[in-house]
Amino acid sequence: MTLLELLTDAQQCLRDKGIESARLDAELLLGHSLGLDRVALYCAPERPVSGDEEQAFFELIRRRAAGEPVAYLTGRRDFWTLTLAVGPGILIPRPETEVLVEHALAFLVSLDIARPRVLDIGTGSGAIALALAAEMPQLDIVALDASAQAVACARGNAENLGLADRVRVEQGRFPEVCIRDAGCFDLIVSNPPYISAADIETLASDIRDFEPREALDGGPDGLDVYRCWIPQCAPLLAANGCLMFEIGHDQAAAVTGLLAAAGCYRGIEVVRDYAGCDRVVLCRRV
Ligand SMILES: C[S@@+](CC[C@H](N)C(=O)[O-])C[C@H]1O[C@@H](n2cnc3c(N)ncnc32)[C@H](O)[C@@H]1O
Structure with missing residues:
Protein backbone atom coordinates (compact mmCIF):
# COMPACT_ATOMS: atom_id res chain seq x y z
CA MET A 1 0.00 0.00 0.00
CA GLY A 67 -12.46 6.41 21.42
CA GLU A 68 -8.91 7.00 22.72
CA PRO A 69 -7.96 10.67 22.15
CA VAL A 70 -5.30 11.34 19.50
CA ALA A 71 -3.17 13.24 22.03
CA TYR A 72 -2.96 10.16 24.29
CA LEU A 73 -1.97 8.01 21.30
CA THR A 74 0.75 10.38 20.11
CA GLY A 75 1.71 11.40 23.68
CA ARG A 76 1.71 15.10 22.92
CA ARG A 77 -0.39 18.16 22.29
CA ASP A 78 0.45 21.63 21.01
CA PHE A 79 -0.59 24.50 23.28
CA TRP A 80 0.29 28.16 22.74
CA THR A 81 3.79 27.97 21.18
CA LEU A 82 4.73 24.80 23.05
CA THR A 83 4.51 21.07 22.42
CA LEU A 84 3.57 19.39 25.69
CA ALA A 85 3.78 15.73 26.66
CA VAL A 86 0.39 14.41 27.79
CA GLY A 87 -0.99 11.00 28.58
CA PRO A 88 -3.79 9.19 30.39
CA GLY A 89 -4.55 10.87 33.72
CA ILE A 90 -3.69 14.33 32.38
CA LEU A 91 -6.24 16.78 30.96
CA ILE A 92 -5.45 17.47 27.29
CA PRO A 93 -4.92 21.26 27.04
CA ARG A 94 -7.59 23.01 24.95
CA PRO A 95 -7.21 25.97 22.57
CA GLU A 96 -9.89 27.94 24.52
CA THR A 97 -7.48 28.10 27.45
CA GLU A 98 -5.10 30.17 25.32
CA VAL A 99 -7.53 33.09 25.83
CA LEU A 100 -6.71 32.97 29.54
CA VAL A 101 -2.97 32.96 28.70
CA GLU A 102 -3.44 36.04 26.47
CA HIS A 103 -5.18 37.98 29.23
CA ALA A 104 -2.76 36.83 31.89
CA LEU A 105 0.15 38.08 29.76
CA ALA A 106 -1.58 41.42 29.15
CA PHE A 107 -2.02 41.87 32.91
CA LEU A 108 1.57 40.85 33.71
CA VAL A 109 3.00 43.19 31.05
CA SER A 110 1.01 46.05 32.60
CA LEU A 111 2.69 45.52 35.99
CA ASP A 112 5.69 47.57 36.99
CA ILE A 113 7.31 44.79 39.03
CA ALA A 114 10.74 43.24 38.44
CA ARG A 115 9.75 39.67 39.24
CA PRO A 116 5.97 39.13 39.27
CA ARG A 117 4.76 36.07 41.18
CA VAL A 118 2.15 33.79 39.64
CA LEU A 119 0.20 30.84 41.03
CA ASP A 120 -1.43 28.35 38.61
CA ILE A 121 -3.92 26.17 40.51
CA GLY A 122 -4.66 22.81 38.84
CA THR A 123 -1.79 23.00 36.39
CA GLY A 124 -2.34 19.59 34.71
CA SER A 125 0.30 19.27 31.98
CA GLY A 126 1.63 22.68 33.06
CA ALA A 127 0.03 24.29 30.01
CA ILE A 128 -0.82 27.74 31.42
CA ALA A 129 2.20 28.10 33.71
CA LEU A 130 4.67 27.01 31.03
CA ALA A 131 3.13 29.23 28.34
CA LEU A 132 3.48 32.23 30.68
CA ALA A 133 7.05 31.30 31.63
CA ALA A 134 8.01 30.85 27.98
CA GLU A 135 6.79 34.37 27.16
CA MET A 136 8.12 36.22 30.23
CA PRO A 137 11.48 35.04 31.58
CA GLN A 138 11.21 37.27 34.67
CA LEU A 139 8.20 35.47 36.17
CA ASP A 140 8.38 33.43 39.34
CA ILE A 141 5.68 30.76 39.00
CA VAL A 142 4.25 28.14 41.35
CA ALA A 143 2.23 25.47 39.52
CA LEU A 144 0.07 23.35 41.79
CA ASP A 145 -1.90 20.16 41.20
CA ALA A 146 -3.56 17.63 43.47
CA SER A 147 -2.73 14.77 41.10
CA ALA A 148 0.67 13.06 41.36
CA GLN A 149 0.43 12.09 37.68
CA ALA A 150 -0.20 15.71 36.66
CA VAL A 151 2.70 16.94 38.79
CA ALA A 152 5.08 14.41 37.18
CA CYS A 153 3.83 15.41 33.73
CA ALA A 154 4.15 19.16 34.38
CA ARG A 155 7.64 18.71 35.84
CA GLY A 156 8.69 16.66 32.80
CA ASN A 157 7.35 19.33 30.46
CA ALA A 158 9.11 22.08 32.42
CA GLU A 159 12.40 20.15 32.14
CA ASN A 160 11.98 19.42 28.42
CA LEU A 161 11.23 23.06 27.69
CA GLY A 162 14.11 24.37 29.78
CA LEU A 163 11.69 26.17 32.11
CA ALA A 164 12.17 24.14 35.30
CA ASP A 165 14.17 26.91 36.98
CA ARG A 166 11.26 29.34 36.59
CA VAL A 167 8.25 27.11 37.24
CA ARG A 168 8.11 25.34 40.60
CA VAL A 169 5.65 22.46 40.28
CA GLU A 170 4.16 21.34 43.61
CA GLN A 171 1.73 18.59 44.53
CA GLY A 172 -1.14 19.57 46.81
CA ARG A 173 -4.89 20.00 47.01
CA PHE A 174 -6.03 23.62 47.08
CA PRO A 175 -7.01 25.20 49.44
CA GLU A 176 -5.82 22.70 52.08
CA VAL A 177 -2.22 22.72 50.79
CA CYS A 178 0.22 25.05 52.45
CA ILE A 179 2.00 26.99 49.71
CA ARG A 180 5.46 28.12 50.67
CA ASP A 181 5.98 31.92 50.54
CA ALA A 182 2.24 32.47 50.14
CA GLY A 183 0.58 35.84 50.60
CA CYS A 184 1.99 37.82 47.74
CA PHE A 185 1.02 36.44 44.35
CA ASP A 186 0.49 39.16 41.75
CA LEU A 187 -1.62 36.83 39.64
CA ILE A 188 -3.55 33.65 40.37
CA VAL A 189 -4.75 31.72 37.30
CA SER A 190 -6.76 28.54 37.08
CA ASN A 191 -8.61 26.38 34.63
CA PRO A 192 -10.40 24.35 37.29
CA PRO A 193 -12.77 21.38 36.97
CA TYR A 194 -16.09 23.05 36.04
CA ILE A 195 -18.31 20.54 34.26
CA SER A 196 -21.61 19.83 36.04
CA ALA A 197 -22.55 16.26 36.92
CA ALA A 198 -25.35 16.28 34.33
CA ASP A 199 -23.11 17.68 31.56
CA ILE A 200 -20.39 15.10 32.19
CA GLU A 201 -22.77 12.39 31.04
CA THR A 202 -23.38 14.25 27.76
CA LEU A 203 -19.68 14.80 26.91
CA ALA A 204 -18.20 13.10 23.83
CA SER A 205 -17.07 9.63 24.84
CA ASP A 206 -13.41 10.37 24.09
CA ILE A 207 -13.54 13.00 26.84
CA ARG A 208 -15.95 11.30 29.26
CA ASP A 209 -14.38 7.85 29.11
CA PHE A 210 -10.69 8.77 28.78
CA GLU A 211 -9.87 12.11 30.40
CA PRO A 212 -9.48 12.24 34.20
CA ARG A 213 -12.76 12.78 36.06
CA GLU A 214 -11.05 14.89 38.76
CA ALA A 215 -9.95 17.35 36.05
CA LEU A 216 -13.51 17.76 34.76
CA ASP A 217 -15.99 17.28 37.59
CA GLY A 218 -17.18 20.55 39.12
CA GLY A 219 -19.88 18.95 41.31
CA PRO A 220 -23.66 19.01 40.95
CA ASP A 221 -23.85 22.44 39.22
CA GLY A 222 -20.20 22.71 38.08
CA LEU A 223 -19.50 25.55 40.54
CA ASP A 224 -18.07 23.69 43.55
CA VAL A 225 -14.52 24.83 42.93
CA TYR A 226 -15.40 28.50 42.36
CA ARG A 227 -17.51 28.55 45.55
CA CYS A 228 -14.61 27.14 47.56
CA TRP A 229 -11.62 28.78 45.86
CA ILE A 230 -12.85 32.38 45.36
CA PRO A 231 -12.71 33.32 49.09
CA GLN A 232 -9.54 31.25 49.59
CA CYS A 233 -7.57 33.01 46.83
CA ALA A 234 -7.98 36.52 48.24
CA PRO A 235 -5.50 36.15 51.15
CA LEU A 236 -2.88 34.80 48.72
CA LEU A 237 -3.08 37.81 46.42
CA ALA A 238 -1.04 40.99 46.71
CA ALA A 239 -3.13 44.18 46.93
CA ASN A 240 -4.35 44.90 43.39
CA GLY A 241 -3.35 41.37 42.39
CA CYS A 242 -5.42 39.68 39.71
CA LEU A 243 -7.51 36.51 39.92
CA MET A 244 -8.32 34.85 36.60
CA PHE A 245 -10.45 31.75 36.07
CA GLU A 246 -11.49 29.82 33.00
CA ILE A 247 -15.25 29.18 33.11
CA GLY A 248 -17.84 27.13 31.24
CA HIS A 249 -19.77 29.00 28.51
CA ASP A 250 -22.88 29.29 30.72
CA GLN A 251 -21.20 30.09 34.05
CA ALA A 252 -20.37 33.82 33.73
CA ALA A 253 -23.34 35.08 35.75
CA ALA A 254 -22.85 32.55 38.53
CA VAL A 255 -19.08 33.05 38.83
CA THR A 256 -19.21 36.86 38.69
CA GLY A 257 -21.95 36.66 41.34
CA LEU A 258 -19.68 34.58 43.58
CA LEU A 259 -16.83 37.06 43.10
CA ALA A 260 -19.05 40.03 43.93
CA ALA A 261 -20.49 38.26 46.97
CA ALA A 262 -16.99 37.53 48.31
CA GLY A 263 -16.64 41.30 48.90
CA CYS A 264 -12.88 41.43 48.32
CA TYR A 265 -12.66 41.79 44.52
CA ARG A 266 -13.28 44.71 42.17
CA GLY A 267 -13.24 45.27 38.40
CA ILE A 268 -14.93 41.96 37.63
CA GLU A 269 -14.85 41.27 33.87
CA VAL A 270 -15.94 38.47 31.57
CA VAL A 271 -13.93 37.69 28.42
CA ARG A 272 -15.15 35.68 25.44
CA ASP A 273 -13.19 33.09 23.49
CA TYR A 274 -12.77 33.14 19.71
CA ALA A 275 -15.96 31.12 19.30
CA GLY A 276 -17.84 33.98 21.02
CA CYS A 277 -18.47 32.02 24.26
CA ASP A 278 -17.88 33.44 27.74
CA ARG A 279 -14.60 31.79 28.77
CA VAL A 280 -12.61 33.77 31.35
CA VAL A 281 -13.53 35.88 34.39
CA LEU A 282 -10.98 38.19 35.89
CA CYS A 283 -10.92 40.68 38.73
CA ARG A 284 -8.55 42.51 41.05
CA ARG A 285 -8.16 42.12 44.77
CA VAL A 286 -9.44 45.14 46.68
C1 LIG B 1 -9.38 21.29 33.90
S1 LIG B 1 -7.83 20.64 34.45
C2 LIG B 1 -6.77 21.95 33.89
C3 LIG B 1 -5.37 21.51 33.54
C4 LIG B 1 -4.51 22.62 32.90
N1 LIG B 1 -4.43 23.79 33.74
C5 LIG B 1 -5.04 22.99 31.54
O1 LIG B 1 -5.64 24.07 31.41
O2 LIG B 1 -4.85 22.21 30.59
C6 LIG B 1 -7.95 20.85 36.18
C7 LIG B 1 -6.76 20.37 36.98
O3 LIG B 1 -7.01 20.71 38.34
C8 LIG B 1 -6.53 19.68 39.17
N2 LIG B 1 -7.26 19.81 40.44
C9 LIG B 1 -8.55 19.50 40.69
N3 LIG B 1 -8.87 19.82 41.96
C10 LIG B 1 -7.76 20.36 42.53
C11 LIG B 1 -7.46 20.92 43.82
N4 LIG B 1 -8.38 20.98 44.78
N5 LIG B 1 -6.22 21.39 44.04
C12 LIG B 1 -5.27 21.33 43.06
N6 LIG B 1 -5.50 20.82 41.83
C13 LIG B 1 -6.73 20.36 41.56
C14 LIG B 1 -6.80 18.40 38.38
O4 LIG B 1 -5.95 17.35 38.82
C15 LIG B 1 -6.50 18.87 36.96
O5 LIG B 1 -5.17 18.63 36.61
Missing part, protein backbone atom coordinates in the same frame (compact mmCIF):
# COMPACT_ATOMS: atom_id res chain seq x y z
CA THR A 2 1.03 3.64 -0.44
CA LEU A 3 0.79 6.41 2.15
CA LEU A 4 -2.21 7.91 0.39
CA GLU A 5 -4.07 4.59 0.18
CA LEU A 6 -3.40 3.94 3.85
CA LEU A 7 -4.67 7.39 4.82
CA THR A 8 -7.84 6.95 2.78
CA ASP A 9 -8.58 3.54 4.35
CA ALA A 10 -7.91 4.84 7.88
CA GLN A 11 -10.07 7.92 7.33
CA GLN A 12 -12.96 5.71 6.20
CA CYS A 13 -12.51 3.43 9.20
CA LEU A 14 -12.69 6.41 11.64
CA ARG A 15 -15.57 8.03 9.76
CA ASP A 16 -17.55 4.77 10.01
CA LYS A 17 -17.21 5.13 13.81
CA GLY A 18 -18.66 8.66 13.65
CA ILE A 19 -15.37 10.49 14.28
CA GLU A 20 -15.79 13.97 12.75
CA SER A 21 -12.07 14.74 12.56
CA ALA A 22 -11.36 11.43 10.78
CA ARG A 23 -8.96 12.78 8.14
CA LEU A 24 -6.97 14.97 10.55
CA ASP A 25 -6.75 12.18 13.11
CA ALA A 26 -5.57 9.70 10.46
CA GLU A 27 -2.90 12.16 9.30
CA LEU A 28 -1.66 12.87 12.83
CA LEU A 29 -1.52 9.17 13.70
CA LEU A 30 0.20 8.17 10.43
CA GLY A 31 2.73 10.97 10.87
CA HIS A 32 3.35 9.86 14.45
CA SER A 33 3.65 6.24 13.46
CA LEU A 34 6.19 6.95 10.69
CA GLY A 35 8.02 9.81 12.44
CA LEU A 36 6.94 12.27 9.73
CA ASP A 37 5.07 15.57 9.95
CA ARG A 38 1.79 16.06 8.08
CA VAL A 39 3.41 18.06 5.26
CA ALA A 40 5.92 15.27 4.66
CA LEU A 41 3.04 12.81 4.20
CA TYR A 42 1.74 14.85 1.28
CA CYS A 43 5.20 15.30 -0.23
CA ALA A 44 5.44 11.53 -0.82
CA PRO A 45 1.88 10.23 -1.23
CA GLU A 46 3.05 7.29 -3.37
CA ARG A 47 5.69 6.12 -0.85
CA PRO A 48 5.16 2.41 -0.25
CA VAL A 49 4.46 1.37 3.35
CA SER A 50 5.89 -1.85 4.76
CA GLY A 51 3.71 -4.51 6.36
CA ASP A 52 5.11 -3.69 9.82
CA GLU A 53 4.45 0.05 9.38
CA GLU A 54 0.90 -0.68 8.23
CA GLN A 55 0.26 -2.95 11.21
CA ALA A 56 1.58 -0.44 13.75
CA PHE A 57 -0.51 2.35 12.19
CA PHE A 58 -3.72 0.32 12.12
CA GLU A 59 -3.26 -0.58 15.78
CA LEU A 60 -3.39 3.19 16.52
CA ILE A 61 -6.43 3.57 14.25
CA ARG A 62 -8.14 0.71 16.07
CA ARG A 63 -7.54 2.43 19.43
CA ARG A 64 -8.71 5.80 18.06
CA ALA A 65 -11.83 4.11 16.64
CA ALA A 66 -12.48 2.80 20.17
Whole structure:
Protein backbone atom coordinates (compact mmCIF):
# COMPACT_ATOMS: atom_id res chain seq x y z
CA MET A 1 0.00 0.00 0.00
CA THR A 2 1.03 3.64 -0.44
CA LEU A 3 0.79 6.41 2.15
CA LEU A 4 -2.21 7.91 0.39
CA GLU A 5 -4.07 4.59 0.18
CA LEU A 6 -3.40 3.94 3.85
CA LEU A 7 -4.67 7.39 4.82
CA THR A 8 -7.84 6.95 2.78
CA ASP A 9 -8.58 3.54 4.35
CA ALA A 10 -7.91 4.84 7.88
CA GLN A 11 -10.07 7.92 7.33
CA GLN A 12 -12.96 5.71 6.20
CA CYS A 13 -12.51 3.43 9.20
CA LEU A 14 -12.69 6.41 11.64
CA ARG A 15 -15.57 8.03 9.76
CA ASP A 16 -17.55 4.77 10.01
CA LYS A 17 -17.21 5.13 13.81
CA GLY A 18 -18.66 8.66 13.65
CA ILE A 19 -15.37 10.49 14.28
CA GLU A 20 -15.79 13.97 12.75
CA SER A 21 -12.07 14.74 12.56
CA ALA A 22 -11.36 11.43 10.78
CA ARG A 23 -8.96 12.78 8.14
CA LEU A 24 -6.97 14.97 10.55
CA ASP A 25 -6.75 12.18 13.11
CA ALA A 26 -5.57 9.70 10.46
CA GLU A 27 -2.90 12.16 9.30
CA LEU A 28 -1.66 12.87 12.83
CA LEU A 29 -1.52 9.17 13.70
CA LEU A 30 0.20 8.17 10.43
CA GLY A 31 2.73 10.97 10.87
CA HIS A 32 3.35 9.86 14.45
CA SER A 33 3.65 6.24 13.46
CA LEU A 34 6.19 6.95 10.69
CA GLY A 35 8.02 9.81 12.44
CA LEU A 36 6.94 12.27 9.73
CA ASP A 37 5.07 15.57 9.95
CA ARG A 38 1.79 16.06 8.08
CA VAL A 39 3.41 18.06 5.26
CA ALA A 40 5.92 15.27 4.66
CA LEU A 41 3.04 12.81 4.20
CA TYR A 42 1.74 14.85 1.28
CA CYS A 43 5.20 15.30 -0.23
CA ALA A 44 5.44 11.53 -0.82
CA PRO A 45 1.88 10.23 -1.23
CA GLU A 46 3.05 7.29 -3.37
CA ARG A 47 5.69 6.12 -0.85
CA PRO A 48 5.16 2.41 -0.25
CA VAL A 49 4.46 1.37 3.35
CA SER A 50 5.89 -1.85 4.76
CA GLY A 51 3.71 -4.51 6.36
CA ASP A 52 5.11 -3.69 9.82
CA GLU A 53 4.45 0.05 9.38
CA GLU A 54 0.90 -0.68 8.23
CA GLN A 55 0.26 -2.95 11.21
CA ALA A 56 1.58 -0.44 13.75
CA PHE A 57 -0.51 2.35 12.19
CA PHE A 58 -3.72 0.32 12.12
CA GLU A 59 -3.26 -0.58 15.78
CA LEU A 60 -3.39 3.19 16.52
CA ILE A 61 -6.43 3.57 14.25
CA ARG A 62 -8.14 0.71 16.07
CA ARG A 63 -7.54 2.43 19.43
CA ARG A 64 -8.71 5.80 18.06
CA ALA A 65 -11.83 4.11 16.64
CA ALA A 66 -12.48 2.80 20.17
CA GLY A 67 -12.46 6.41 21.42
CA GLU A 68 -8.91 7.00 22.72
CA PRO A 69 -7.96 10.67 22.15
CA VAL A 70 -5.30 11.34 19.50
CA ALA A 71 -3.17 13.24 22.03
CA TYR A 72 -2.96 10.16 24.29
CA LEU A 73 -1.97 8.01 21.30
CA THR A 74 0.75 10.38 20.11
CA GLY A 75 1.71 11.40 23.68
CA ARG A 76 1.71 15.10 22.92
CA ARG A 77 -0.39 18.16 22.29
CA ASP A 78 0.45 21.63 21.01
CA PHE A 79 -0.59 24.50 23.28
CA TRP A 80 0.29 28.16 22.74
CA THR A 81 3.79 27.97 21.18
CA LEU A 82 4.73 24.80 23.05
CA THR A 83 4.51 21.07 22.42
CA LEU A 84 3.57 19.39 25.69
CA ALA A 85 3.78 15.73 26.66
CA VAL A 86 0.39 14.41 27.79
CA GLY A 87 -0.99 11.00 28.58
CA PRO A 88 -3.79 9.19 30.39
CA GLY A 89 -4.55 10.87 33.72
CA ILE A 90 -3.69 14.33 32.38
CA LEU A 91 -6.24 16.78 30.96
CA ILE A 92 -5.45 17.47 27.29
CA PRO A 93 -4.92 21.26 27.04
CA ARG A 94 -7.59 23.01 24.95
CA PRO A 95 -7.21 25.97 22.57
CA GLU A 96 -9.89 27.94 24.52
CA THR A 97 -7.48 28.10 27.45
CA GLU A 98 -5.10 30.17 25.32
CA VAL A 99 -7.53 33.09 25.83
CA LEU A 100 -6.71 32.97 29.54
CA VAL A 101 -2.97 32.96 28.70
CA GLU A 102 -3.44 36.04 26.47
CA HIS A 103 -5.18 37.98 29.23
CA ALA A 104 -2.76 36.83 31.89
CA LEU A 105 0.15 38.08 29.76
CA ALA A 106 -1.58 41.42 29.15
CA PHE A 107 -2.02 41.87 32.91
CA LEU A 108 1.57 40.85 33.71
CA VAL A 109 3.00 43.19 31.05
CA SER A 110 1.01 46.05 32.60
CA LEU A 111 2.69 45.52 35.99
CA ASP A 112 5.69 47.57 36.99
CA ILE A 113 7.31 44.79 39.03
CA ALA A 114 10.74 43.24 38.44
CA ARG A 115 9.75 39.67 39.24
CA PRO A 116 5.97 39.13 39.27
CA ARG A 117 4.76 36.07 41.18
CA VAL A 118 2.15 33.79 39.64
CA LEU A 119 0.20 30.84 41.03
CA ASP A 120 -1.43 28.35 38.61
CA ILE A 121 -3.92 26.17 40.51
CA GLY A 122 -4.66 22.81 38.84
CA THR A 123 -1.79 23.00 36.39
CA GLY A 124 -2.34 19.59 34.71
CA SER A 125 0.30 19.27 31.98
CA GLY A 126 1.63 22.68 33.06
CA ALA A 127 0.03 24.29 30.01
CA ILE A 128 -0.82 27.74 31.42
CA ALA A 129 2.20 28.10 33.71
CA LEU A 130 4.67 27.01 31.03
CA ALA A 131 3.13 29.23 28.34
CA LEU A 132 3.48 32.23 30.68
CA ALA A 133 7.05 31.30 31.63
CA ALA A 134 8.01 30.85 27.98
CA GLU A 135 6.79 34.37 27.16
CA MET A 136 8.12 36.22 30.23
CA PRO A 137 11.48 35.04 31.58
CA GLN A 138 11.21 37.27 34.67
CA LEU A 139 8.20 35.47 36.17
CA ASP A 140 8.38 33.43 39.34
CA ILE A 141 5.68 30.76 39.00
CA VAL A 142 4.25 28.14 41.35
CA ALA A 143 2.23 25.47 39.52
CA LEU A 144 0.07 23.35 41.79
CA ASP A 145 -1.90 20.16 41.20
CA ALA A 146 -3.56 17.63 43.47
CA SER A 147 -2.73 14.77 41.10
CA ALA A 148 0.67 13.06 41.36
CA GLN A 149 0.43 12.09 37.68
CA ALA A 150 -0.20 15.71 36.66
CA VAL A 151 2.70 16.94 38.79
CA ALA A 152 5.08 14.41 37.18
CA CYS A 153 3.83 15.41 33.73
CA ALA A 154 4.15 19.16 34.38
CA ARG A 155 7.64 18.71 35.84
CA GLY A 156 8.69 16.66 32.80
CA ASN A 157 7.35 19.33 30.46
CA ALA A 158 9.11 22.08 32.42
CA GLU A 159 12.40 20.15 32.14
CA ASN A 160 11.98 19.42 28.42
CA LEU A 161 11.23 23.06 27.69
CA GLY A 162 14.11 24.37 29.78
CA LEU A 163 11.69 26.17 32.11
CA ALA A 164 12.17 24.14 35.30
CA ASP A 165 14.17 26.91 36.98
CA ARG A 166 11.26 29.34 36.59
CA VAL A 167 8.25 27.11 37.24
CA ARG A 168 8.11 25.34 40.60
CA VAL A 169 5.65 22.46 40.28
CA GLU A 170 4.16 21.34 43.61
CA GLN A 171 1.73 18.59 44.53
CA GLY A 172 -1.14 19.57 46.81
CA ARG A 173 -4.89 20.00 47.01
CA PHE A 174 -6.03 23.62 47.08
CA PRO A 175 -7.01 25.20 49.44
CA GLU A 176 -5.82 22.70 52.08
CA VAL A 177 -2.22 22.72 50.79
CA CYS A 178 0.22 25.05 52.45
CA ILE A 179 2.00 26.99 49.71
CA ARG A 180 5.46 28.12 50.67
CA ASP A 181 5.98 31.92 50.54
CA ALA A 182 2.24 32.47 50.14
CA GLY A 183 0.58 35.84 50.60
CA CYS A 184 1.99 37.82 47.74
CA PHE A 185 1.02 36.44 44.35
CA ASP A 186 0.49 39.16 41.75
CA LEU A 187 -1.62 36.83 39.64
CA ILE A 188 -3.55 33.65 40.37
CA VAL A 189 -4.75 31.72 37.30
CA SER A 190 -6.76 28.54 37.08
CA ASN A 191 -8.61 26.38 34.63
CA PRO A 192 -10.40 24.35 37.29
CA PRO A 193 -12.77 21.38 36.97
CA TYR A 194 -16.09 23.05 36.04
CA ILE A 195 -18.31 20.54 34.26
CA SER A 196 -21.61 19.83 36.04
CA ALA A 197 -22.55 16.26 36.92
CA ALA A 198 -25.35 16.28 34.33
CA ASP A 199 -23.11 17.68 31.56
CA ILE A 200 -20.39 15.10 32.19
CA GLU A 201 -22.77 12.39 31.04
CA THR A 202 -23.38 14.25 27.76
CA LEU A 203 -19.68 14.80 26.91
CA ALA A 204 -18.20 13.10 23.83
CA SER A 205 -17.07 9.63 24.84
CA ASP A 206 -13.41 10.37 24.09
CA ILE A 207 -13.54 13.00 26.84
CA ARG A 208 -15.95 11.30 29.26
CA ASP A 209 -14.38 7.85 29.11
CA PHE A 210 -10.69 8.77 28.78
CA GLU A 211 -9.87 12.11 30.40
CA PRO A 212 -9.48 12.24 34.20
CA ARG A 213 -12.76 12.78 36.06
CA GLU A 214 -11.05 14.89 38.76
CA ALA A 215 -9.95 17.35 36.05
CA LEU A 216 -13.51 17.76 34.76
CA ASP A 217 -15.99 17.28 37.59
CA GLY A 218 -17.18 20.55 39.12
CA GLY A 219 -19.88 18.95 41.31
CA PRO A 220 -23.66 19.01 40.95
CA ASP A 221 -23.85 22.44 39.22
CA GLY A 222 -20.20 22.71 38.08
CA LEU A 223 -19.50 25.55 40.54
CA ASP A 224 -18.07 23.69 43.55
CA VAL A 225 -14.52 24.83 42.93
CA TYR A 226 -15.40 28.50 42.36
CA ARG A 227 -17.51 28.55 45.55
CA CYS A 228 -14.61 27.14 47.56
CA TRP A 229 -11.62 28.78 45.86
CA ILE A 230 -12.85 32.38 45.36
CA PRO A 231 -12.71 33.32 49.09
CA GLN A 232 -9.54 31.25 49.59
CA CYS A 233 -7.57 33.01 46.83
CA ALA A 234 -7.98 36.52 48.24
CA PRO A 235 -5.50 36.15 51.15
CA LEU A 236 -2.88 34.80 48.72
CA LEU A 237 -3.08 37.81 46.42
CA ALA A 238 -1.04 40.99 46.71
CA ALA A 239 -3.13 44.18 46.93
CA ASN A 240 -4.35 44.90 43.39
CA GLY A 241 -3.35 41.37 42.39
CA CYS A 242 -5.42 39.68 39.71
CA LEU A 243 -7.51 36.51 39.92
CA MET A 244 -8.32 34.85 36.60
CA PHE A 245 -10.45 31.75 36.07
CA GLU A 246 -11.49 29.82 33.00
CA ILE A 247 -15.25 29.18 33.11
CA GLY A 248 -17.84 27.13 31.24
CA HIS A 249 -19.77 29.00 28.51
CA ASP A 250 -22.88 29.29 30.72
CA GLN A 251 -21.20 30.09 34.05
CA ALA A 252 -20.37 33.82 33.73
CA ALA A 253 -23.34 35.08 35.75
CA ALA A 254 -22.85 32.55 38.53
CA VAL A 255 -19.08 33.05 38.83
CA THR A 256 -19.21 36.86 38.69
CA GLY A 257 -21.95 36.66 41.34
CA LEU A 258 -19.68 34.58 43.58
CA LEU A 259 -16.83 37.06 43.10
CA ALA A 260 -19.05 40.03 43.93
CA ALA A 261 -20.49 38.26 46.97
CA ALA A 262 -16.99 37.53 48.31
CA GLY A 263 -16.64 41.30 48.90
CA CYS A 264 -12.88 41.43 48.32
CA TYR A 265 -12.66 41.79 44.52
CA ARG A 266 -13.28 44.71 42.17
CA GLY A 267 -13.24 45.27 38.40
CA ILE A 268 -14.93 41.96 37.63
CA GLU A 269 -14.85 41.27 33.87
CA VAL A 270 -15.94 38.47 31.57
CA VAL A 271 -13.93 37.69 28.42
CA ARG A 272 -15.15 35.68 25.44
CA ASP A 273 -13.19 33.09 23.49
CA TYR A 274 -12.77 33.14 19.71
CA ALA A 275 -15.96 31.12 19.30
CA GLY A 276 -17.84 33.98 21.02
CA CYS A 277 -18.47 32.02 24.26
CA ASP A 278 -17.88 33.44 27.74
CA ARG A 279 -14.60 31.79 28.77
CA VAL A 280 -12.61 33.77 31.35
CA VAL A 281 -13.53 35.88 34.39
CA LEU A 282 -10.98 38.19 35.89
CA CYS A 283 -10.92 40.68 38.73
CA ARG A 284 -8.55 42.51 41.05
CA ARG A 285 -8.16 42.12 44.77
CA VAL A 286 -9.44 45.14 46.68
C1 LIG B 1 -9.38 21.29 33.90
S1 LIG B 1 -7.83 20.64 34.45
C2 LIG B 1 -6.77 21.95 33.89
C3 LIG B 1 -5.37 21.51 33.54
C4 LIG B 1 -4.51 22.62 32.90
N1 LIG B 1 -4.43 23.79 33.74
C5 LIG B 1 -5.04 22.99 31.54
O1 LIG B 1 -5.64 24.07 31.41
O2 LIG B 1 -4.85 22.21 30.59
C6 LIG B 1 -7.95 20.85 36.18
C7 LIG B 1 -6.76 20.37 36.98
O3 LIG B 1 -7.01 20.71 38.34
C8 LIG B 1 -6.53 19.68 39.17
N2 LIG B 1 -7.26 19.81 40.44
C9 LIG B 1 -8.55 19.50 40.69
N3 LIG B 1 -8.87 19.82 41.96
C10 LIG B 1 -7.76 20.36 42.53
C11 LIG B 1 -7.46 20.92 43.82
N4 LIG B 1 -8.38 20.98 44.78
N5 LIG B 1 -6.22 21.39 44.04
C12 LIG B 1 -5.27 21.33 43.06
N6 LIG B 1 -5.50 20.82 41.83
C13 LIG B 1 -6.73 20.36 41.56
C14 LIG B 1 -6.80 18.40 38.38
O4 LIG B 1 -5.95 17.35 38.82
C15 LIG B 1 -6.50 18.87 36.96
O5 LIG B 1 -5.17 18.63 36.61
